[in-house]
Amino acid sequence: MFIFGYKLPAMSSLILWALLWEVIGRLELTFFMPAFSTVIATLIELVQTKVFQKALSETAYAFSVGVGASILIGIPTGILMGKSRLLDEMLLPWVNIFISAPLSALVPVLMVLFGFGTKTIIITTALFAVWIIILNARAGVMQINRSLVEMARSFGAGPFTAFYKIYFWAALPEILGGVRIGVIRAVKGVIIGQLLVSIVGFGALFELYSSNFLMAHFWAILLVLFALAFAIAEFLSFLERKVAFYATKR
Amino acid sequence: MAISQTSAQPLASTADIAVSVRNISKKYNQTEALRDLSLDFPKGELTSLLGPSGCGKTTLLKIIAGLLDANSGTVQVGGQTISGPGPDRAFVFQDFALMPWANVIRNVAFGLELRGIAKSEREAIAEKYIASVGLTGFEKSFPHELSGGMRQRVGLARALSVDAQVLLLDEPFSAVDEQTRRKFQEDLLSLVQNENKTFIFVTHSIEEAVYVSDQIAILLPRPSRVSEIIRPSSFRGKSVDNIRRDPEYLDIVDQIWASLRSYVE
Numbered sequence: 001m002f003i004f005g006y007k008l009p010a011m012s013s014l015i016l017w018a019l020l021w022e023v024i025g026r027l028e029l030t031f032f033m034p035a036f037s038t039v040i041a042t043l044i045e046l047v048q049t050k051v052f053q054k055a056l057s058e059t060a061y062a063f064s065v066g067v068g069a070s071i072l073i074g075i076p077t078g079i080l081m082g083k084s085r086l087l088d089e090m091l092l093p094w095v096n097i098f099i100s101a102p103l104s105a106l107v108p109v110l111m112v113l114f115g116f117g118t119k120t121i122i123i124t125t126a127l128f129a130v131w132i133i134i135l136n137a138r139a140g141v142m143q144i145n146r147s148l149v150e151m152a153r154s155f156g157a158g159p160f161t162a163f164y165k166i167y168f169w170a171a172l173p174e175i176l177g178g179v180r181i182g183v184i185r186a187v188k189g190v191i192i193g194q195l196l197v198s199i200v201g202f203g204a205l206f207e208l209y210s211s212n213f214l215m216a217h218f219w220a221i222l223l224v225l226f227a228l229a230f231a232i233a234e235f236l237s238f239l240e241r242k243v244a245f246y247a248t249k250r
Numbered sequence: 251m252a253i254s255q256t257s258a259q260p261l262a263s264t265a266d267i268a269v270s271v272r273n274i275s276k277k278y279n280q281t282e283a284l285r286d287l288s289l290d291f292p293k294g295e296l297t298s299l300l301g302p303s304g305c306g307k308t309t310l311l312k313i314i315a316g317l318l319d320a321n322s323g324t325v326q327v328g329g330q331t332i333s334g335p336g337p338d339r340a341f342v343f344q345d346f347a348l349m350p351w352a353n354v355i356r357n358v359a360f361g362l363e364l365r366g367i368a369k370s371e372r373e374a375i376a377e378k379y380i381a382s383v384g385l386t387g388f389e390k391s392f393p394h395e396l397s398g399g400m401r402q403r404v405g406l407a408r409a410l411s412v413d414a415q416v417l418l419l420d421e422p423f424s425a426v427d428e429q430t431r432r433k434f435q436e437d438l439l440s441l442v443q444n445e446n447k448t449f450i451f452v453t454h455s456i457e458e459a460v461y462v463s464d465q466i467a468i469l470l471p472r473p474s475r476v477s478e479i480i481r482p483s484s485f486r487g488k489s490v491d492n493i494r495r496d497p498e499y500l501d502i503v504d505q506i507w508a509s510l511r512s513y514v515e
Contacts, residue, residue, distance in 0.1 A: 155335070156336075161364065246350035
């Protein structure tokens with residue numbers, strides 16, 4: 001966007017929204033909305049505290065293990081489903097059920113099964129992320145150019161070699177798209193898991209701040225989470241753009 | 251009709267047969283694609299499989315490549331019965347089948363890569379064949395940056411670089427424009443002369459088949475069988491510029507059209 005001939009940097013409209021927030025906060029219309037500057041000040045204070053750093057590391061741990069597991073399980077499962085008719089028939093109904101299911105409702109069951117701790121949160125995160133990764137990897141493999149597979153076979157590639165030299169790369173644009181959406185869903189998963197378990201990580205902090213009406217703290221945590229989720233999604237779409245050069249030309 | 255049914259040139263002895271197809275039958279569900287088909291491919295020559303669409307010529311080529319299994323019958327390459335793809339055969343695909351995520355040199359070296367040849371060695375070999383198909387300077391380019399004709403040169407270089415005795419070409423020039431195609435045909439002729447390999451060439455173009463072939467196998471459809479084998483005799487030694495004016499060339503083209511005409515819808 002240009003204003004008076006100057007090119008504004010991306011997302012500079014956010015400044016306007018921050019100003020609006022500031023004004024509403026200064027007017028003291030509601031305790032629910034402290035001024036933006038107060039929130040930022042609280043944020044800076046907060047990120048230096050032990051409590052915050054512990055919550056962040058717990059969340060990061062659960063998130064990365066959950067996402068890692070769903071990538072490691074999701075991509076091969078999706079590729080195999082795309083290759084094998086039998087496996088596809090067996091697994092596809094489950095994937096379709098779980099991708100549209102309200103997974104939050106499952107968390108209490110998971111708590112009974114896996115306890116009130118990190119394990120439950122990791123599993124919740126993985127459950128949120130894995131299905132779309134499977135579906136996208138599957139879709140990527142199903143649109144593979146048959147002659148590319150025949151080419152690999154004719155030059156002597158066995159099934160395993162074909163798997164990581166052809167199938168994976170040919171489906172990579174779809175796989176990365178699935179991972180990006182999966183990771184965004186995993187952010188929801190890890191937070192919902194923590195909120196429901198509510199004694200771990202940011203979930204515990206949310207619980208603490210909202211029940212004590214510490215709104216500035218509450219908003220500060222929320223801003224951190226939004227920023228993190230946004231940064232991760234942007235990083236993944238950057239990766240996606242790196243393979244876009246061949247995505248349209250297969 | 252007997253103009254060039256060259257009984258004058260007797261078929262070579264078995265020692266000179268590179269690929270021998272014996273009693274091949276192939277069914278897709280209920281449809282019979284090939285029935286009891288037998289055909290010999292002489293060593294060092296180019297044999298075309300020519301016929302109307304749906305006559306099973308690509309099916310036959312893929313059976314020879316080991317990419318498809320026949321329901322019955324055997325294929326022998328260099329005297330050995332095949333049971334799948336092997337290093338004695340290399341395939342050139344109609345749609346090029348290049349890896350879009352890999353540059354030209356990696357695509358050309360891919361066959362060697364699959365054989366576990368070290369990177370520096372296989373790239374040296376690949377560079378040589380990239381040069382021989384006239385793509386020097388494009389080693390680091392990606393397939394989507396090349397024209398159709400250049401892409402097929404990459405496909406050809408890949409097939410040549412594994413140094414297989416038999417080259418299988420599945421309508422390799424049908425996706426490139428007419429002028430590029432003519433150039434390809436001339437290049438193919440010199441390739442057959444210089445490389446001492448056996449070429450099996452699937453095409454639906456009568457002129458192309460007659461222009462490049464030492465032997466033309468006409469396949470007729472439903473189910474496919476070899477209806478005749480034509481061996482042009484007089485113009486093969488001539489220069490590429492004179493082939494299309496040669497009376498025998500013109501006669502064979504007419505003769506093939508006469509026998510195929512009734513099968514074209």
